[in-house]
Amino acid sequence: MTELLSARGEVAATRVQETLYEISADARGDMRVPARIYADAELWDQIAGDRSLEQLMNVATLPGVTRAVYAMPDAHEGYGFPVGGVAAFRTADGIISPGGVGYDINCGVRLLLTDLDARDLGKRLEPLVHELSRSIPSGTGRGGKLQLSDDELDSVFVEGGAYLVERGMATAEDLLHTESGACLPGADPRRVSKRARDRGRSQLGSMGAGNHFVEVERVADLFDPDAAQALGLDAHRVAVLIHTGSRGLGHQVCTDYVAKMDRAMTEAGITLPDRQLACAPFASPAGQAYFGAMCAAANYAWCNRQVITHRVREVCARVLSPEVEVRLVYDVAHNIAKVEEHGGTRVCVHRKGATRAFGPSHPETPEAYRAVGQPVFIPGSMGTGSYVLVGRDEALELSFGSACHGAGRRMSRGQARRTRPGSEVRRELTERGIVVRCPSMKELAEEAPHAYKDVDHVVDVVHRAGLARKVARLAPMGVVKG
């Protein structure tokens, strides 16, 4: 075992395994549990180079925290909690923290699989991507085609995906292939402010800006043929990957409750290492109010990705063939707090920039995937590749059943723009046969592949650490950016 210091010099960690580092609970007087970081030497250097470790140690001080706090291989500095952080707090005497979920509540990824072979797509790729960009609002300022009344919003909050089955935009099978059946039962519409409703009213079925996307993919590499078969992934199959969340509604829920909890803590004279860690006891009225609003926002996010799925199906029928099959493989959240049982204790697991990764034996793994484990999706940057993995039973002990959520940025947006102009990025992608639709050259430059970490490396560490098992790599054919 090797004792290491972080790049900032103030954190001592021990490398306990090839892909696991640990900061002991006595490293700082206020820590209640150890901090564990899944990384190899190279990723450790990246994680230790910013304030991620300090933030993880801060999380380890919060009341009711249990076993250990974890950083995934793609972890980086966030607000309060690090992005790529996982922590569980006992529901009986622990806290819930809006900063532990993040602003984009239930940001997540879903994978759709068609029955088409990528080699047969030919000249239909360009119109397919073009029509997707026209049908799915993206970029700054464009809302969805739906304008929801308060009653309709309440139905989205309470029923989640089931509401869209009633409206003909989802199937019963879609719900079976979505985490939690596309509905968290704890939603309480009364806890969602008018401001949050105003921001979400016209955004259902829209992608938003930043790193959100809809991509047309082909199944490029298979690492685990048996698991791939269970998921229906054949080589060359055309797939669609969707990455978005709860839009302005979720952002406002987080804003509202961080402010409320910060006010309550300041008035009570409680000082935290970072005000964005503001929290309340899970069982308290304040904690339950946030939980009710967060569940409503999470259900909105599942509906958002489902409405986009409906649009993808419409476009595929129009551009490709009315008979084309577009099946939902799975939908999984990566910014969420959920009540789960671990080691016989009820805990509220915060996954901020981390994906749930339950193994074959877990009762919440969909029946269709009981032989292999719950699907996990780890998108790379625009133009590189994305990965399909499956959860492992061992991950329950290793990380409360969690894996990473992406490659993670390594450059600021400004630096990315200065490094390579959008026109050059577009030319490079086009030369590789990738069709791109993006609101502007500026956004294209900001989301260029060189602005992100190497997803192959991150996924490799996830696989070697035993958090999830690599199944397939997807290669992009068309990109619609938010």
Next chain:
Amino acid sequence: MENGTGVGAGHEVVDHTSELTLRVRAPGFPALLSEATRAFGELVPAGIRRGSSDQAREFDVAGVDRAAVLVEWLNEMVYLCEVDQWLPVEIESAEERGGGVRVRATGISLLRPFVGVKAATLHGARVADVPHGLSAEVTLDL
């Protein structure tokens, strides 16, 4: 980028890995809010501004301290730009009251909602006394 108006007032927008930090300085708190308003306005693309300034609006902005008030005001701007399609550009007055500030601002209409900023955060938010005024820092989630 660095910018400023008036003696002792100015701001810079600092680009980090996945967010922006506004650094603002001004002779007093009302001027600090004005400068932060200008800094936020720089993030809104020129192409979506209608141009003309319209009638002033009033807002009560609450917070347990000045840092919280500044964050709350910027979150008000996030909401106004996204829902009302209205960008505050000039603060006519900012009167400090117990537990907050009454802000009177003029602004311009936007051609479409601006959703480029998710929220202003309390992460590292601070307003500090410096010689001849105040300096502040707020991180915006994008």
